[in-house]
Amino acid sequence: MQQYIARRLLLNIPVLFLVVTFVFLASHARPDWAERRAAQGFTTGMGYEEAVHQIRKVMGTDKPLYAQYGDYLLDVVKLDFGTSLLTRNPVMSELKDRWGTSIELGILEIVVACIISIPIGVISAIRQDTWLDYILRFVAILGLAIPNFYLATLLLLVAFNWFNWSPPITTYAGFFSNPMENLKSMAIPALAGGFAVGAVVMRLLRSQLLEVLRQDYVRTAWAKGLRERTVITRHALKNAMIPVFTVLGFMLAAMFGGNVVLESMFRLPGIGQFVVISMQQNDFPVVQGIILLVAMILVLTNLVVDLSYAWLDPRIRYG
């Protein structure tokens, strides 16, 4: 196990380094363009040249590239992810109040995904090749194809036309200050995002379960005369869930990408919405800082998922 952990760590450190380098290259490859676009938004009371000069100083692009790279690495190590051009606050402090919303949406989506996909995946597997199986599989295929922002739009329509309900758009309450109001604004994005995740989970769970159900120990369980429910939940589902758990971990990246759209669509003050707003306001240091931070967090999450997978399934360690 120690050897496995060591190998995983060694593989992930260069990846982390490359992620930082990549964001650096992207943000410094064409400084002139970024400056010009940034200057358009911040020339209040200044001449154009003066504004460009100002921005160059703020972004540090007046130094040679290798010096900038050194500064950049040092900043990242010190957890300094840049300064907003607009508010002059460090990105980290701008993000302080926004983590909660994004994490809450992610958790709600996973909950929705599990509630939808586990029963459907199980039914689809134990009733393999029946019409029920075909319908459920088609729903899953549809779930993979439908963009979450379109599904959210349709859910808005359904909620309004059938239940005469629409979520609060202009107001947003934190979960801890007003849970009911908070869940009202979260409901539709969580359902829409969760459905997409659930579609992936359902397909995977179905194929895993079909494989596990053919194993010897499941036949033994049947032979002992256990009830169907016990065989499925106790013996089969438990083992079929291991890869599902891993995939959920790896899907965090995709989920975060999807939530960027959902958050700005429903005006949820999370990190995703902040990226979009900063992008629209040409506040590049913020955009790049957030993207770097998110990518680094995802690399570390993947590492944790990898390690816990090895812990859950001993076959991996020695593979």
Added chain:
Amino acid sequence: MAVRGQEIEPRALPLEEQVILRHRVGVGTQLLRLAIHKPLGTFGVICVLIMAVAAAFATGVQVPLLGVDLPALSRYKPEAVFRMANPLYDPDAFNPEALSPTTLDRQSAPTLDHWFGTDSAGRDVWARVIIGARRSLGIGVGALSIATVAGAFLGVISAYFSGLFDILLQRVLDAIQAFPALLLLMLIMSVMEPSILWLIIALGFVGITQVSRIVRSTVFSLREQPYVEAARVLGANDLRLMAHHILPNTMAPIIVVFTIGLGTVIIAEASLSFLGLAPPGVSWGQMLNEGRNFIYSSPWQAVFSGLAITLAVLGFNLAGDALRDVLDPRLRA
């Protein structure tokens, strides 16, 4: 006066050829059999074909040699910007006076004049959906071409030479894959000119990792095949082995990944347009975003533009799945 056909009697043919003749089935029958065998794949291919036709003939096409004008599917002509897609529309009876802003049909529900209704500016939604196919498909094919060429190249050399080069390249791809695709797109778009060309390049770049991973795993198994060994024994050099013996055999997974990748790219482009971060133009994502503002009063624009995205993505996914089953059953998940 013997008719030519009667001169050859079936019995004159050798036995093997008779067998072959009896089993020869027309292309139409073959397609029909395939359609019955794979209904979902057929549905996907039909969606893709409709999209391709819409993109090709959206503004009408002049067939050069025949001197024929094919009608525009969208009827998106400059003099009739507002009253397009009317099947009963008669160009001679067209009256520009009727287009003054006061008489415009804004946010109308679907009618015979406007199959999908009109948007807040009085523009025909059907016409814009048809025109939007051109952008989605064009950007998709462009981006996937970049991703496929670069990804296949990297995948083949990575697996062929393996060793340190492979390890290093895979770490670089790991790093690219660590970013959520949409954020990576935003990162690239944030420093480049907001143009369609850069959007295509960015989308293509994001797709490289996926293509190269699949090509790489295929090449790993191909490398050890006896026919590759045989070619090497015959004196083929690395370049020849890769280009003539390995690359042609990776075509099946490449075609599949190209088809399914188109769906992914269409969603990505729609997401960026939806957020207003893509270059302007008639695009499904941007229409959906606009329609969202009038979702309760006139949902048509949002519903139909979103439906177009969904069907396009569904079509490419299903067509890709069917292609995989036909071309390379080993890849089946």
